[in-house]
Amino acid sequence: MTVAAPRRGLVLPRWFRPNVSWSITWAYLALVLFLPLAGMLLKAAGVGPAAFWETATSPLALSTYRMSFGIAAAASLINGVFGLLIAWALIRSRFPGQRLLDALIDLPFALPTAVAGLALSFVYGPEGWLGGPIQRLTGLQVSFTPLGVAVAMVFISLPFVVRTVEPVLRSLEREQEEASWCLGASSAQTFVRVVLPQLMPAILAGIAQGFSRAVGEYGSVVMISSNVPFKDLITPTLIVQMIEEYDIDAATVIGSVMLIFSLVSLIVINALQVWGQRYQGGDASR
Numbered sequence: 001m002t003v004a005a006p007r008r009g010l011v012l013p014r015w016f017r018p019n020v021s022w023s024i025t026w027a028y029l030a031l032v033l034f035l036p037l038a039g040m041l042l043k044a045a046g047v048g049p050a051a052f053w054e055t056a057t058s059p060l061a062l063s064t065y066r067m068s069f070g071i072a073a074a075a076s077l078i079n080g081v082f083g084l085l086i087a088w089a090l091i092r093s094r095f096p097g098q099r100l101l102d103a104l105i106d107l108p109f110a111l112p113t114a115v116a117g118l119a120l121s122f123v124y125g126p127e128g129w130l131g132g133p134i135q136r137l138t139g140l141q142v143s144f145t146p147l148g149v150a151v152a153m154v155f156i157s158l159p160f161v162v163r164t165v166e167p168v169l170r171s172l173e174r175e176q177e178e179a180s181w182c183l184g185a186s187s188a189q190t191f192v193r194v195v196l197p198q199l200m201p202a203i204l205a206g207i208a209q210g211f212s213r214a215v216g217e218y219g220s221v222v223m224i225s226s227n228v229p230f231k232d233l234i235t236p237t238l239i240v241q242m243i244e245e246y247d248i249d250a251a252t253v254i255g256s257v258m259l260i261f262s263l264v265s266l267i268v269i270n271a272l273q274v275w276g277q278r279y280q281g282g283d284a285s286r
Contacts, residue, residue, distance in 0.1 A: 083161025113219025
């Protein structure tokens with residue numbers, strides 16, 4: 001009778017053990033994330049409180065803040081609605097070209113932002129396929145206006161909502177909806193009271209990711225906007241212009257303000273996500 005040798009436990013490499021892996025994690029994040037951001041903040045603080053405030057609150061800077069954060073918020077909310085509709089169609093429907101559409105949703109992830117801006121300018125320009133007819137019929141110009149900035153931000157941030165909502169929607173139990181219908185609820189009531197609360201955390205997460213992506217967008221926006229101050233100039237473009245003029249101190253100040261605004265916005269959106277998790281009975285403390 002042969003006695004099987006005892007099986008040895010899984011032996012991990014030394015660098016993959018928990019105490020070592022955490023050290024590597026902190027070191028890597030410090031090199032690629034924390035130190036660069038801290039360096040920029042220290043550089044901005046070095047100009048002095050008075051100069052920092054004057055630069056950060058200049059009329060030109062304030063106009064770009066409104067343009068960047070305002071349009072990014074509007075674009076992310078638009079994608080929150082239409083991203084949910086697209087995810088619903090991909091999960092709950094069957095139609096010709098569905099797989100092709102599912103693949104094309106991820107195109108803004110892989111497409112260089114300059115190429116995206118070029119494509120949008122071609123389509124929505126004054127002589128473009130859509131821009132020309134829209135301008136002739138409504139008198140509304142898309143390219144080289146704030147509307148063009150919004151189109152670019154919607155384009156590059158759409159996949160975040162769709163891909164965040166899809167797995168949650170796929171995992172929902174259809175029995176809950178059927179029970180709601182059996183109790184006399186309409187389709188609209190079932191969606192609002194049963195389905196939507198369970199999707200809300202994912203929707204808010206997708207909106208948060210899309211907002212963060214849209215705020216920092218530069219490549220596609222710079223090609224579809226006129227980049228004129230007080231018209232459609234966004235904050236990233238202003239920073240690039242300041243660097244080209246060798247005004248490094250002003251660029252770091254504006255960049256620091258944008259970083260602070262982004263952190264505050266993410267904190268607020270994360271609070272909304274915690275609020276949304278209460279509908280699912282999840283642990284809001286996590």
